[in-house]
Amino acid sequence: MGAEPQGVDGCTISSGRRALQGARVVEWSQMVAGPYCAKLLADLGADTIKVEEPKGDEARKRGPFLHDEVHPEKSLLFLYLNTNKRGVTLDVRTPPGREKFLELVRWADILIEDHLPQTLEELKLTYAELSKINPALVMTSITPFGQTGPYRNYKAYDLNVWHGGVWAI
Numbered sequence: 001m002g003a004e005p006q007g008v009d010g011c012t013i014s015s016g017r018r019a020l021q022g023a024r025v026v027e028w029s030q031m032v033a034g035p036y037c038a039k040l041l042a043d044l045g046a047d048t049i050k051v052e053e054p055k056g057d058e059a060r061k062r063g064p065f066l067h068d069e070v071h072p073e074k075s076l077l078f079l080y081l082n083t084n085k086r087g088v089t090l091d092v093r094t095p096p097g098r099e100k101f102l103e104l105v106r107w108a109d110i111l112i113e114d115h116l117p118q119t120l121e122e123l124k125l126t127y128a129e130l131s132k133i134n135p136a137l138v139m140t141s142i143t144p145f146g147q148t149g150p151y152r153n154y155k156a157y158d159l160n161v162w163h164g165g166v167w168a169i
Helices: 033-043 076-081 095-107 117-123 127-133 158-164
Strands: 024-028 047-052 085-089 110-113 138-141
Touching (some): 024 033, 024 095, 033 047, 033 085, 033 110, 047 095, 127 138
Parallel strands (some): 024 110, 047 085, 110 138
């Protein structure tokens, strides 16, 4: 048996093990930002579970579609953003769905979500609430205008983002 291969700065490169292997991620988001964030973690080896509401992720309605057949299971955008993930459909607004979601939060190391702060408060799914059942939880909230401040509950669309950032230049 030879020595393990050496990487940059003499760090050992271990074959077969991915950087985030063993990390547990729950993704409760839709469209692009949250799913892409979770995809990156899943691609690096994290055990990632996507939670979809019964109506499905909005990305399922966006093309392009495989063989130009408009179907929620054939959205290439959705398929690309959700590789290397497991999935579950839950309605967190119902008692059974909420309990299953809380079980996932207890299991997870990381939660990625993209709901407005007001929605999380109404559902009692804020970081303050969730950290009571999982004190080690790392929660990433992807919202258009942040978690605090006067615009925190505003929705945003591409046009808002483009005009609010460098795209306006």
